[in-house]
Amino acid sequence: MASQQDTFKIFVLRHGQSELNHENIFCGWIDARLTDKGKQQARNSAQLIKQYCDNNDEPLPQVGYTSRLVRTQQTMEVIMEELALKGDFSVISGDVHALKKIELPDELLVKGQLPVLQTWRLNERHYGAWQGQRKPNVLKDVGDEEYMRIRRDYQGKPPLVDLSLEMVQPNEKGAATGYEFKEPNRTVKYATEDAAGETLPISESLAEVVTRIRPFLDGVVLRIAKKYKLDSCIIVGHGSSVRSLLKIIEDITDQEIKNVDIPNGIPLVIEFDKNDLSFIKSFYLDPESAKINAAKVRKEGFEKNP
Numbered sequence: 129m130a131s132q133q134d135t136f137k138i139f140v141l142r143h144g145q146s147e148l149n150h151e152n153i154f155c156g157w158i159d160a161r162l163t164d165k166g167k168q169q170a171r172n173s174a175q176l177i178k179q180y181c182d183n184n185d186e187p188l189p190q191v192g193y194t195s196r197l198v199r200t201q202q203t204m205e206v207i208m209e210e211l212a213l214k215g216d217f218s219v220i221s222g223d224v225h226a227l228k229k230i231e232l233p234d235e236l237l238v239k240g241q242l243p244v245l246q247t248w249r250l251n252e253r254h255y256g257a258w259q260g261q262r263k264p265n266v267l268k269d270v271g272d273e274e275y276m277r278i279r280r281d282y283q284g285k286p287p288l289v290d291l292s293l294e295m296v297q298p299n300e301k302g303a304a305t306g307y308e309f310k311e312p313n314r315t316v317k318y319a320t321e322d323a324a325g326e327t328l329p330i331s332e333s334l335a336e337v338v339t340r341i342r343p344f345l346d347g348v349v350l351r352i353a354k355k356y357k358l359d360s361c362i363i364v365g366h367g368s369s370v371r372s373l374l375k376i377i378e379d380i381t382d383q384e385i386k387n388v389d390i391p392n393g394i395p396l397v398i399e400f401d402k403n404d405l406s407f408i409k410s411f412y413l414d415p416e417s418a419k420i421n422a423a424k425v426r427k428e429g430f431e432k433n434p
């Protein structure tokens with residue numbers, strides 16, 4: 129059995145509550161911001177991580193990763209502030225060849241620093257034409273079975289979004305951030321990806337998120353862990369990107385993943401053997417709250433606002 133020091137750990141969490149989580153609205157790639165409750169969840173996450181590191185005589189996470197959506201960036205900023213970590217956010221192209229070449233300068237890998245890389249590959253599942261719609265209304269329209277099939281079946285995929293209607297146009301106000309339940313403009317917000325010639329989705333199943341996240345997990349997170357002999361890193365993602373990471377790392381079946389829900393803002397520790405990066409185990413730092421809040425996520429749409 130590997131001892132604490134022989135393990136590499138990923139602290140992974142879903143962002144804190146967003147304005148659209150609060151309104152019970154499908155969010156996907158709409159760039160909703162955190163609510164005050166969401167910021168508090170991020171602060172609690174930081175305290176849990178600190179406690180864990182102190183109790184186990186472990187350093188704080190050495191590298192951070194977020195999606196390209198502002199709710200994960202805000203969550204990471206609050207965590208960094210709480211942990212007194214300094215560092216810059218940099219957007220990386222998701223191109224699979226470029227991912228394998230990313231390096232971290234030595235001066236960033238020092239105590240008190242947290243370089244944070246941001247990639248669309250960690251974005252929430254693109255929720256297609258359901259984005260911006262209230263969950264109870266969609267449920268009413270399509271019925272319980274179809275609603276849960278699209279939300280949780282591995283191959284379930286929402287209808288495609290029409291970007292000419294549901295994305296802010298390049299010269300409209302809010303092109304970089306989105307507004308009124310629309311996505312930010314892709315050529316403005318995703319200029320790095322655009323320049324690299326990447327194709328971004330207009331609706332996704334969980335299976336497709338797994339496919340797009342795998343090259344990032346292998347090519348960046350695990351490769352960098354090995355190359356720089358890291359003890360840990362921290363990933364702030366979304367319901368679907370965290371489910372996808374768990375599916376790959378823990379080899380969860382297509383059937384079983386249907387029953388996995390991710391609470392907002394509660395860190396999960398995933399331990400790997402440092403030598404061969406094989407998965408050892410995973411556990412929530414606050415398992416009781418994780419269980420209660422995951423059950424609430426599952427019921428979204430069936431019950432009043434979270």
Ligand SMILES: O=C(O)[C@H](O)COP(=O)(O)O
Binds near residue numbers: 366
């Ligand atoms: O994008 C969203 O609205 C949520 O973050 C994920 O929604 P779900 O739990 O209904 O899949």
